Amino acid sequence: MKNSIAERVNDFIKNYPPFNSIKPDNLLKISGQVSIIYLDKGDSLFKKGDSFHDHFYMTRNGAITLFHTSNNNTQEIINISDGGDVFGLRPLIAKENYKLTATANEESIVYAIPIDVFQSVTQDNAQVQKFLITAFATNTYDPYTAEETGKIFVDYLPNTSQDIVNFQTANFxxxxxxxxxxxxxxxxxxxxxxxxxxxxxxxxxxxxxxxxxxxxxxxxxxxxxxxxxxxxxxxxxxxxxxxxxxxxxxxxxxxxxxxxxxxxxxxxxxxxxxxxxxxxxxxxxxxxxxGNNPSVILKEIKRAKRTKTLRAARLKAETLIKSYLEQNIPLSHIIKLMAQINDAVSHRAVHIALKKMPSKPPVKFAWMALGSQGRKEQLLFTDQDNAIIFEDVPEDQYEETKNYFLDLAKLVNKSLNKIGFEYCEADMMARNPEWCKSLTEWKNQFDNWILNPDEKAILLSSIFFDFSTVYGDETLTSRLSDSIYATLNKTQLFFKFLGRDALKNPSPLGFFKQFLVEKNGDQKDLFNIKSRALMPLIDAARLLTLSNKIKGVNSTYERYEKLAELEPNNKELYESCSYAFKALSKFKTKQGLLHNNSGKFIEIGTLTKEEQLKLRRCFKPINEIQETLTLRFDLKNFV
Structure with a gap:
């Protein structure tokens, strides 16, 4: 059994970046000089404006919240450092006074890594430098560093995306x-x-x-x-x-x-x-x-003339996700990047399908992405959820017009399937006559769901109320949104049904703080991170967005950020929900890449204690947001 403090420190830090890129002998030199700091809940390690320390820090146990404090003393959570996360890097990178405050979110143990010792053994290690610059940029706030962050993370913008290549090691x-x-x-x-x-x-x-x-x-x-x-x-x-x-x-x-x-x-x-x-x-x-650069991938997609080319480009994006996760690029940037790529793939698939049609569209139309793609947060390949909305036509032309778009939808759905997006088992796709309608028919459909809510209506609402236009006339979807919000003003009952649905999956932890796993079927004893952790956050954000009449904000984490602006009293809760959603999404994506699947089901026994701890920490905002829904929409006795 190892008694040396240095050896115990070494055994921990060697599992996390950037220390996992340092040679063992050098790592022991660093470990031998690490100081251990114990913090009670509320203790601050450093505050905004403090002179920089001669250490940077790593969370061993617990959680350290990084706040930005504005001139009027309001605080904004920038990040929460869990076990294995490094923070307080400003002295290492910029030699400036601290711009953030680091406070213990709970009882915590922190390792203080001496900068001079660390630099002496890592100055020629490009992998370490790459990680530190990325981590520093992730946690910055002030205008100067925000500008630097922009230079590092603009890769989802087509005209400057090659900047990220500066951080990629060449494959020779x-x-x-x-x-x-x-x-x-x-x-x-x-x-x-x-x-x-x-x-x-x-x-x-x-x-x-x-x-x-x-x-x-x-x-x-x-x-x-x-x-x-x-x-x-x-x-x-x-x-x-x-x-x-x-x-x-x-x-x-x-x-x-x-x-x-x-x-x-x-x-x-x-x-x-x-x-x-x-x-x-x-x-x-x-x-x-x-070629694995976002701008190059987007160019390939926009020039593609065959489904095969689209598939190759989308597969490159999958490799890109893995690379960015390994480099610790913020998930919000990865989500934005993949939203552009996924929408571009769908847009091009529709374009190619239109070339195969015997004639041009008889009227204006829009191809709508639903579900996770509609929310702009689809990362890995999932099944398809889409629909078509077309301009109103005289009754005697309706069937002929609808049949045209159904034929188009069959081509597009087939193309997306070949690219890698599975067919929806429930057939919630544009090729289904139920989901290919005129503007008026869609308005009537949403009116019926809202004014006559039942189990089926609420089930469909979780998919169809998250829509975005990826091809065609955006005025059609905009007019549909206006109609939906006008109808929502007529009832409160619909919100109660949505609220009850958002509560259907309670805490992901059981009475003894054990993960609630599936009880039977092929997924027996596996943890469903999507239904038990992500969906409660997604459903709550959708309900609060609709009830607050927020238009044009689809992504779950952005919805919570918008809610934080609108409701300052609940700002901390909403920011915690935004953080938890991104952390859970990142975890699910990593699991999916690791096991070559959607990452939806996880075998808890394969996770390290630190990974389990991080998951548990994300569950607290789920409980709190569900309690908020229960009170706000009076759901306690609603059956």
């Missing part, structure tokens, strides 16, 4: 093909042909790179007759070579190639020509990495 070719100084060009060319490569590295006896030969050199120096094919490689090789270390970023690699007018970088053990060759970074490698 390992085990490069080489030849010796004594080789003939003919032997080198045969080796290049055999391995189907565009360059070969000339190395000395110690495997240090001394030159490079490319296809271009062979074409310009051998094919033109300047040198015979049997000439020694030293006669035509380019020397000296340009080298770099293995953790070079894509942006730095690109700059090196532009600066030296080359298409290849030799990757060596220490980054110099005087160490062992371990790889080659090519211009092609850079372009491949840039």
């Amino acid at each position: 070719s390992k085990n490069p093909i080489t030849c010796s100084l004594n080789s003939s060009l003919k032997d080198a060319a045969i080796s290049m042909s055999k391995h189907r490569i565009g360059c070969i590295i000339v190395v000395n006896e110690e495997n240090h790179p001394v030159g490079i030969i490319t296809n271009s050199d062979i074409k310009n120096k051998i094919a033109t007759g300047r040198f015979p094919i049997e000439t020694q490689v030293t006669n035509i090789m380019n020397s000296p070579v340009i080298t770099s270390k293995k953790d070079i970023t894509v942006a730095d690699g690109q700059l090196q190639m532009i600066k030296h007018s080359i298409g290849h970088l030799c990757i060596t053990k220490d980054g110099t020509v005087n160490s062992k060759l371990i790889g080659v970074l090519t211009h092609h490698d850079v372009l491949v990495t840039l």
Whole structure:
């Protein structure tokens, strides 16, 4: 059993970024100098305006809330640091007084990491620097750092999205093909042909790179007759070579190639020509990495002429999500990015389908995304939820017009299925005649749901009241929204039904604070994070948004942020709900990527204690928002 405090600290921090990117010996040096701080609930570690400390911090147990305090003393939660999260990075990055206040949300243990020791062993570790800059930008508030954050996280905007590449380590070719100084060009060319490569590295006896030969050199120096094919490689090789270390970023690699007018970088053990060759970074490698860039993906989608191309682009986005989660990019930015990509995919699928139709649409229409895509928070592949709304037509033209759009919907739904979005088991898709209607028919449908609520109406409301336009005439969906809010003014009963539905899943924890898992079926003993944790927050946000007549805000976390503005008395609760939703969504997405599924069902036993703790902490706002609904809509005795 380990008794050393340093070893116990080491055993904990090695599991979390950025410490999981530090060599064991260096990590022990840091661990040996870490101080342990015990905080009671309400204790502050530092406050806005305090001089910067010579440590930054990591939460060991408990939770530390980071607040921004405005001039009128109102506080806004910027982040909550759980076990394994680092915070208080300003002294490490900017050497400025603190802009936020760090206060214990409950009894907490915090590790104080000395900055001088940390920097001495990580100054050349690009992976660590990348993480720290990202984490710092995530928790900043003031205008200066907000501007810096914008430079880092603008990747969901098409015109500046390549900025994020500065933080991506380049993927270079390992085990490069080489030849010796004594080789003939003919032997080198045969080796290049055999391995189907565009360059070969000339190395000395110690495997240090001394030159490079490319296809271009062979074409310009051998094919033109300047040198015979049997000439020694030293006669035509380019020397000296340009080298770099293995953790070079894509942006730095690109700059090196532009600066030296080359298409290849030799990757060596220490980054110099005087160490062992371990790889080659090519211009092609850079372009491949840039291809997983949001702006490039969006361009591919907008230019796609076939469903196959759309699927390939959407799969790239899946890889992008994983990369951004690993880099700890804020989930709000990932959500916005994926909303653009998903909407662009649907938009292009409709566009391609229209090209296959025998004629142009007979009237104006709109393709509506419903459910999670309608809320702009669909991250992984899920099943389809969509509908069509079209302009009113004379009664004698209605069936013909509707049939046109049903045929269109069948093509689009089929295309989306091929891309990776499964068919909805309940057939809540535009190809279903029930969900392909004229504007007036849709108004009547929503009026009926609102004025005559029943179990089916409330079930459908959870999907159809979250809609957004992804293709077509937005005035149609805007007029539908106006009609919905006008009808909501006529009744309070509908809100009670929605409220009761939002309470159908109580606390995700049982009496003994155990996770409530499925009791039977294929998912027996698994925890349903969607229905037990995410849906209560989603349903509550929808109800409060509708009752407050908030239009144009679809995302759950943005709904809570808007509610925090409108109801200052409940600001802390709504901000906690927004944070919990993002944290739960991030957890579900990571689980989905890990197990190659939706992430909906989780085997609790596979989670670490820290992961279970983070989940439990997200459940507190669920209980509080449900209590708020019960009081506000008088649901205690509503059956």
